[in-house]
Each structure stands twice: as C-alpha cells, then as structure tokens.
Amino acid sequence: MKTFLSIPSHETRHALTLGAMLDTETGHYFVPPGQELAKFDRWLPTGAQAAALPGALTTTQAAMSLGQMLMRLTAAISHVYPSPEWVRLEFSGLRASGGHVYFDAVDRDEDGKELAKCRAVIWKAQASRIGRKFVDATGTELATGMKVLVLAQPQYHPQHGFSLVIVDLDPGYTLGDMHARLKRIREAIDGLGIADKNKALPAAADFCRVGVIAPHGAAGLDDFQVTADALQRAGLCHFEYFHAVFQGEKCEESLRRAFIDAHEFHVLAPVDALVVIRGGGAQTDLQWLNQLLLAKMVCRFHAPVLTGIGHERDVCIMDEYANRSFGTPSKVIAHIKECIATRALQALRDWETISHAALAIEGRARADVLRLHADLRTGAQLRLYAAQTRIRQHDAEIRSSASSALALAEQRVRTSYRDIRSGAETALTHADKGTTALKASIAERMTAAVAIADKEAGHRYAAIAAAARGAIGNGGILLRQHHSEVMQAASRCLAAAAKDAAAQHNRINEAAARIANAGADKVEARWQEAAIHVRLLTDRRERDAHRHAGDVRHHARAMLAAAEESSREKIASIMSHGVEPTLKRGFAMVTVNAVPVSSMAAAYGHAELEITFRDGALKVRPVPVKANKRARGKNHGEGEMENG
Template sequence: MKRLKRQVMLYLEVPFAQKELAKQQGARWDPLKKKWYLADPENHDLTLFAAWLPQTTSSLPLEQPGLLDAPLATKESLSLAELLQQVQVKLQAQFSQAIWVRAEIANLSERRGHLYLELSENNDQGQTLASCRAMIWASAAEKMMAQFEKATGSTLKEGQKVLVQVQVNFHEKFGFSLVVQDIDPSFTLGEIEANLIAMRQKLMKEGLYEANKQQMLAGDLFRIAVISPPQAAGLGDFRAEADKLQQLGLCEFVYLHSAFQGEQVLAEMQSAFMAFEAFQQKQPFDALVIIRGGGAKLDLNPLNHYELAKAIALMPIPVLTGIGHERDNTILDEVAHTRFDTPSKVIHGIWQRISQRAKTAIEHWRQIESGAVKRLQKSVSELNQLKQQLEHHQARSLQYWQHQLDPLFARIQARSQQQLGQGRVGLDYLIQQIYRQAYQPIATINLDLTAQHKQVRQLALKALSFYRQQSKQTLGYVLSSGPKTQLQRGFALAKTQDNQPILSVKQAAQLNQFKLEFKDGELSVRPIKPNNNTESV
C-alpha cells in the first residue's frame, strides 16, 4: 500500500472583520478550534498571511520551498499578484476597523440590488483631488437607504456631499474600493444649511438680499410671467384658477419652463430668465411667478444656487414664489418679493388682489357718479338762489327809488302851483328844470341798475358756464369708462339680436343666438347647451 502523507496545518490569528479576505487568500475554517488555518503551509506564499501568523511562525523564512534552486531573477522578484496580495494584507492590517469619510457622490448606479458609487473630493476651483469606487451591498442597501430617506426626505443622488462609514477593501484583480457600512444624513443636511447661510451672508453683503422686496407690486396685475417645471402638479393647481382669470380677460399669463431638480437646474433656469427678459422688453410684465409644488428637502437643494438668487434679487419687477410647502425653504424664497407656501396660494393671492382692485374701482365709479349728481344738483340750487336774490334786489331797489321820488314829485307840484301865477314865460323853463331834476337821478339809477343787471347776468352766465364745463368734464370722465372704453381694453359686450344687453348666463342660455361686440366689430354666436340640467354657455 501507498503510505499517506501527513497533512500539516498552520493556524492563523484572523480578526472577524478580515475573515472574507483570509478566505479569499486560501485559508480554511476549523469549526472545532474555531480558527482559520493553512493546509500544507509550505505550498502557500506566507507573505500573504504575515499579518495573521502566530508569533512563533512569523520568524520563519518567507521563501517557498524550492526557491533556492530557482534562477536569481526569480528569487529577487515578486509576481504582480503576489505584490498586490501583500498590499491587500497591509491595507487590511492598517485599516482593520471601519472609518468615517467625507466625500461627494460623483456617480451612482444600481445592479442586482447593489449600489455602486464613485466618491470624489474637489477643491474650490472644481478640480478633483481624489476619487475612488465604493459599494453598498444589497443586504444593507435597502435599510440604509430607507434610514437616509426618512431623515432627509430624499434618496442618495449625484452631487450630494455625504459622511459615510467605510471598510477599506483591496483586491488584486479589482483594485482599491470602499464598502459603505453606514451613512450620516445629518452631515448632508448640515452641508445644505451651511451653503444657505454662506449665500445669505454674501447676498446681504452685496445689498441684494432685500433688493426685490423693494420693488413696488402693481395695484393692477394685467400680465404675469410664470416659471415652473412643465409637468409639475403645482402648475396644474395654479392654472386651474389662472386660466379663469385669462378667459375673463382680467390677467394674461405667459408660461416658461425649467427643471427644478437635477444637474440641469442652473442652465435651464437661466435660460428661462433669458426668455423672460426677451418677453419683458417686448411687453412688460407686472410680476414674475416661480412655482414648483412640494418636494423632498434635498430635491429642492439644486435651487439653492447663488447665481439664481442674484438673478431674482435683480429682477426689475416683483417676484412671487410658491416653490415648496410651508416647511420647505430655498434661497429663492428668501430673496423674492413675496413667498407663498404653495402654487395654489400664489394664484389665490393674485385673485384676491385683482378682486380687491375691481371692488375698489366699482366703489370709485359709484363715488364719481354720486359726486357728479350732487355737484350738478348743487349748481342748480346755487343758480336758483342767485336768481331769487337778483329778483329780490331789483324789487327792493325799485321800491326804494319810488319812495324817494314820490315826496320830490309832490314838492315840485306844490311849488309849480304856487308859481303858476308868476307867468307863463318862466313856467316852461321851470317845468323843464323840474323835469330835468326829477328824471336825472332816475336815469342814473337806471344806468346803475342796467350795469348791475348786466354784471349779475355775466356772473350768473360765467358760473353757469363754469359748472356746466365741470359737469361735462365729470360726465366725460364717467363716460370714458363706459362700454366703448372697456371694449378697447379687451372686454366683449354680449347683446341680443335687437341690441339689448345680456346680463346673465341664464339669459344667454335661453337664446338660440346672440351677438358679441368687440372693439373692431360684432360676432354672432350660438350657446352650447349641455345634456344635463346645468345651465351653461
């Protein structure tokens, strides 16, 4: 019989964290002694296991049997695999415990449940200082991602700065990598907040933080620009109410689109601003609205960019934002003229402002109308009073001079009778003198009365002309706001076929045909009557 060769085993001191590496190198597990060992150690390169050899064995020569007979070049050199295996052992010995590392996620992908990352570190100029591969095994990925998302409201994404606990890993075939064992979400959130604080301080130092808030929001909002993601739910909520205002001809909305998350946010938002400026130069807007709707805190982080905040601060018109919910906040909200919690609240605020201005205009109209009527009534009353005063003064003046003339006439008559006997020659002369003396005051009084009457008449006509002119101006101002003016502003007037105004939807629905009058002509229309009982046009 052939005699069996006795197997020699060399036991190793392998830490639990390095068991997989020892297994990869060829070590075996002894379940009885609960230790890793090498079977036939003379057939292994002990340099790969130097960190785990017992002290009594570590002094053994590391050359394999038979090396003494090898050529000199082979004795003094290592194969690439042997060199990398020694590097692997050294790295495992040096980094036997997991360590926390700060880095930025440059790339992220998923295969078979495993997450593969490229971690990098960049300087202030954007140059890469270091980078390496990292992975999160599927067994830990689901739990780790759930914890991170619960704390931050977002999943891991490219461009995020993270604090990860990693185990150093080196393989002679696949090279250096890190195995992620834990992620600290508070570090990522802290980086965002620190970035916000730095931008806020810079904008304050440059005098831009409150710049847009100094813009005066127009009392009447006739034209508004809106920037939002094209498919955002918040945009749908906004347009549900905005379209009603536009259909009524009260306010025009021009929609521009941009991404609000991802790497393309800065470029697309700046393009939207450029498009806004082009529209603004052609026909100015009254306000700029930026809306997005709710989202995770980290999803909103791409909006926290200095260039975007500066552009909003320097806008020539007020900027209204409805980017997130009440708990969310971006630097764009801070520098805007007015921040709303949601897109729905933005359009609600616009509705309220337009409605309030309409109510104020109606009240002013009523005040003008009432004032004009009162002023006209007052003018008529004053004219009547002047007429009565003039008639009264004329009557009193006539009565006064009549009382003055009666005694004088009686005195002359008595004197003439006394001198009648003195002769006819002097009688004519005396009569003429008497008549001249009697009628001269009357002529003077008549002249005075005529002058006063003329002056009173001129004053009355002047006052009448003045108040008539004022009334015309007031009525002209009232009439300038009438139907024709409203037609020039873009309104339409609904009329029946016999040109009677239509005052309600119910009245229009009962007609088979009616007319719409615009500023440049009329158009006949037919109402569409729905199948249900709801009255609609």
C-alpha cells in the same frame, strides 16, 4: 524572506516609528516578520525599485499572475483597512436597484474640480436604515450632489474591482455642509449689498401681466395654469411662461437662461411680478436651487419675485431673497387671484360711489342747466325783441328817408321840368314874335318894292310914251317887251322874299325844337340821378339792417355758448370737489338712502326724504300743497315738506 522598502530619506523617521528596521549589510530598510505590510504600503517598491533592492529575482523569476497580484492587492487592502473608516465624499449618479443603492463616490476641490472617484454601494440590509436616519435628521432624502460623511469599508475584488461599502452615515456633516453653503451664499449677497433689493420693491396691488419660471410639464404647473388660464381667458391677467430645469447638473444654467429671458421680456413689456414655481418633486432637489447665481438673479430682478417652490417647511435660498415666498404654486396663483378680485371689488365699490355721486351731481347740474337755459332763452328773446325793434326803427327810418329823398327828387324834377317848359315856351313865343315881325318886315319891304317898281314902271311908261310918239310902230313892241320884263323881275323878287321868309320860319322852328329837346334831356338826366341816389340810399339802409340782425344773432349764440361752458365748468367743479363745496355755496341736496332725488314726482314716491345743508341734515315727509299754496307755486312746480 525580508520585504525591503523604498523609503525617501526625509521619511525614514516616520517609517522607523511604524516598525521598519535597517538592514546593516545592505543599508536598506525592511519590514520585520510579523508586521502588517499595510502600514508600509506607501513605501512598497514598484517594479524598477524592486529590481534594485537586495535579493531581487530576475524578471521571469519575479513575475506573478494577474490573479496573484489582485489577490495580493485584495489582501493588502484588507490588511490596511481591516475595519470601516469615516470618509468625506459627494454622491454622484445616485440610483436604486433591487433595494440596493449604487452611486459614485467623488472628491472635489473648492472649485468643483474632480480629484478622486470610485464606485460605492449601500447594500439593501443597510439602505433603509441609513435612509430613514438621514431623513429624520435632515428632513430630506439622499440625493446626487450631497456632501456626506460615511462609514465605509474599502473592498477589492479581482473581478469587480475596487468599491466602497457604506455601512453608516453621519447626517450632521451633511447638515453642516448645507448650512455652510447657505452661509457662504448669504455672506456673498450681503457683501454685494443686494440682500433686500427685491424685497424693497413695492408689492403689486394688481396683476395685469405676470412672468412665470417653471419646469415644463410639472404637476404643480398644471394646477397653477388651471386658475391662470381662467384669468387670462377673462382678460384680467396675461401670463408669460419661461420653462427651465429645476434639478440636476443643468439646473443652474437653465434657470439662469430663464431669468435672462424673463428680464428681456420685462424690458419690452413690464410685468407686475415674476413667479418662480417648481410644482412638486423630491425635497432633496431643493439643494440644486441653493446656488449663489440664482440668489443674485432673484435679488437683482426689476419686478417683485414670488416663489412657490413646493415645500411649506423647507425653503431654498431663492425663497429667502424673493419679494414674497409661498408654500406651493397653488398658493401663489391663489394670491394673484385674490388680489385681482379684491381690486375688482374695490373698483366696483368705487364705481357705485362715483355713480351715486354722479347721479346727484347730474341732477343738480341738470337743474342748473335748465335754469341757465331758461335765463338764456329769456335773455336771448329780450335781445332778439330789442334787435327786431331796432330793425323796425331802422326800416322806418330808411323808408322815411327814401320817401323824403324821392319826394325831394320828384319836386326837383317838377321844378326843373317847369323851368325847362317855361324856357321853351318863352323861346317859342320869342320865335313866333320874331317870325311875325319878320313877316311884317318882308311884307312892308315887298309892298315898298312893288310901289317902287310900280312907280319906276310908271316913270318908264311915261318916258316910253313920250318917246314913242316918234316911233309908234316899233315903240309898241318894245314897250310890251319891257313891261313883260318888269313884271317878271317883280315876280322873281316876290318869290325870293317869300322863300326867305319860309327859310327864316323853319330856322326859328328848329331852334325852338332844339331848345325843347335839350330841356327834356335835362329833365330825364336829373330824374335818373334822383333814382340812382334813392336806390343807393335804400341798399345802404338794407345792408345796415342785415348787419344789425347778424350782430344780434352772433351775440345770442355767444351767450348760449358761454352759458353751456359755464354749465360744464360747474359740473366739472362739482365732480372734482364733491358735494361739500356745493353745499357751502348755498345749495341743498335731497336724498333717499344716499340716492339723489331730482324731481318733485320722485319726491312724492317716498315716505321720507333727507335734505342735506352745509351745516347739517334733516328728515322731512313730502305733503301735497294746498289749493292756495298750489296757486302760488304753480309756475315753479313746488310742493310742501313736513319736517319729520
């Protein structure tokens, strides 16, 4: 029976070269008897095509059982692949069971898209040999994700289906694929111009804050944290952890997320370095870390990246672009600890140097301050004494001026009092003289009036007597009445004159009293004016004295403040310029084993001293001063040195 083929017109030449023949009666190609069908497998007809070919049976007649079809398929595969063939594939889901190794053989395109997939197995008899061969050649074990070139025998079993049986493996292909992948990554990094970006960052001289990317719960991380936690408890360095997956299909995305988190933390709280550690695991797991994205993350991180992936011989692509690569996590933390310890020791040495220098400077500064204080005290005392002298002089002048003013006022008061008293006495004298003259005038007037009255009375008496002779009876009564009237009129005249004299005398006395009182008021007013003038003069002199005293105190305080500021500036200058500038200014420094000696008592406690001048140094031995020398140096606390 002929096996007809369904061959497209453009493939007929190829089919003829394989041995196909043309049936001249039907015009279809067929496989001659004795030829292997496996070579023509691609042109074997399917159901619809077979029905259209010559000699095709009916559907019922052509039907076969599933077992027959699968057995035929088994025979066809065995016929087509009688011996193993070399096949390129990728391990997926690699697992071991009972000494056998099972996995899925996968074929992918350049974008990682899956094109084909089938089951594969390495039987126990071959597994150990193939595994050792691969490890010896590559240094790593077989792992998921590896691209390999294997010698595989296709097999089909009616019950278990299709599978590949791996009988051998070419490690060179895998190495080539690894190198090719690393080469592509390196070319991409070089093309971006970032290959040395992280390496160019200055290495951290000290560590205060460190970011750590590591798998959660890894053994290497535990070793790392033993030392890291001790440093953190001591307050020397803070460690911030970002956990990620370092193997498997989620490795790349997990590490990308960890790098992003570390960068965001670095922006808020800058780290001195970012540590990437794996902490143990299979060497084959390194292939998961050979990714372009991870290499970019390392290159572009803004702080030095330190890697400790866990293998000293083999490295991954992140090791190549990190600022520094270490073999293990323990070595990374040892480096951090060593840097911190070195920095601390250097700081301690610097502190000791500064302390010794500060002690020496303090001794010299203290001596300068004491000298300045003594100078200031002496100057202040001199100024205070001068001020007190000026105050005493001002006080004496004030007292003298006040005494002079009081004496002058008293003299003026006495003169005024004498003038007023003299005026009052003169006025009283004039008043007394006027009263006497007035009394005399009144007396004369009264005498004259009485004489006139007597004379008039005599005349009237004579007239009456002459006229009475005619009427003696009635005339005597009239005469007595007239005489009585004359006497009453005279009495009234005398009383009026006496009253006028008394009133005049009272007016004179009152005028004299007014004059005397006016003089006393003038004396009191002048005395008050003199007292007020003296009091104002005294107050002004006291204010001048207080102002002068305040000026003296202010000037003294200013001089003390200036001296203190000068001392601080000298200390700051000595601290900033060191010992040499001080020596050049003419000072000398006494030391014992580089430790300053700042007192004579301390100098006597050493057998030998070193005195440093600006042009050299010499060694001396302290010797107590002799009696005659001690007398000269007693006020200065001097001793004597013997040149050693």
